[in-house]
Amino acid sequence: MFQDIQLDDLLEQQKNGHTLVDVRSPGEFAESTIPGSINIPVFDDEERAEVGTLYKQAGQKAAKERGLEIFSAKLPQFIAEFKKISTPMSVFCWRGGMRSKTAATVLDLMGIHANRLSGGIRSYRQWVVSELEKGEFPPRADCA
Template identity: 35%
Template sequence: MMTSVLESIYSEEYAVVDVRTPAEYEKGHIVGAVNIPLFTNEERADVGTRYVKQSREEAIRRGLELVGPRLAGYVEQARSLDKPLVVYCWRGGMRSSSMSWLFSTSGLASQTIPRGYKGFRKAAAERLALPWQWRVVAGPTGSGKTSFLRTLAEGGEQVIDLEGLANHKGSSFGGIMQPAQPTTEHMMNRIHHAMHGFDVSRPVWVEDESRTIGRVHLPETMFESMRVAPRQILETPLEMRITNLVAEYGQLPLDELIAAFDRIREKLGGDRTKRAIEAVQLGDMHAAVEIALDYYDRTYAFTAKRFEV
């Protein structure tokens, strides 16, 4: 179970400090954590090589040589956060303990996360594996699933916006004008953060998704639970769906819309792809969406069959 330190990581009263390298931080980190890396990516590789090929003592000597001139800078970065600190590295080892000691010695309140980021990941996976009461909102493309979920959230329901967390709307068009996607590792961290404070005895609403959203994979336990969860199917008239999609995608850059149609050319068919691209070029988004839905509706109908009784 989560320790008392882990239970405070999302509190506004604390500043969480990740002292791992920028590359480790980029791959995945506790949501909201500030990166104050003890070593650069290259420095950590150097220290690690010396540890393996020479000795622990040589690795420590080299580490001290590298960070010594930067100690005051670390403290100033931490002090600027103006909150008690929660510090972590990969396994709660020398990096986090050394930096926490430095911060404490400099008069800052500081504590470490037991077992570090690895411990956090284990606790996050355990929480995600609890018997959550998943509820899946399904329906063809353009049905208004995201709006439906937003209304539920405004009404006090527990809702996770998976596409928002993944920075992708799940189709060939879903990444247009979106920020870079998180890694699959960090996606789970984002989900864990989104579920902070959720009550396991109450329903948790999500949109129906495939195993991947763009390039991001959903956590396996979550995806498998969603597959067998009760489903709320939205039955929205075709014309309203087209209107919804034109409003959502109609103002996006034409070259990116054309590229998105090209990505599904093989599945859409050469003639329909050509007509869709011509419609985009002419500004006839209604026609372009109608052609796209021919493919997406067939895909939805195929995947929906697995839920038929």
């Protein structure tokens, strides 16, 4: 069974060759990710939009069913991509929700161990903001 991992632990492990896998869509990955991560998406951009729209219009159950239908067709290729990774790994999505849970569960069923980042990339973004708030950024004299 996969384990959730906290951001501090993940960043420490990343220093020792731990692979971070962003399972969000390619568009989300291109917009922002945790530096050093690779992208093995559960859905492409169009599929993500379709499932999201279905969630809003028909509810969670319908979106889960369609998501399962889409993802199940991709399982062999998805697993093959993870088998190429020779280091310990962790998966993440936006907030540590359905996509990363599904990815980690499927990987576990196939004998591939992967942790899941608790809070997803959202926890990383919150950490970056808190780190920036610790710094002092006085105005430069030559910019007055």
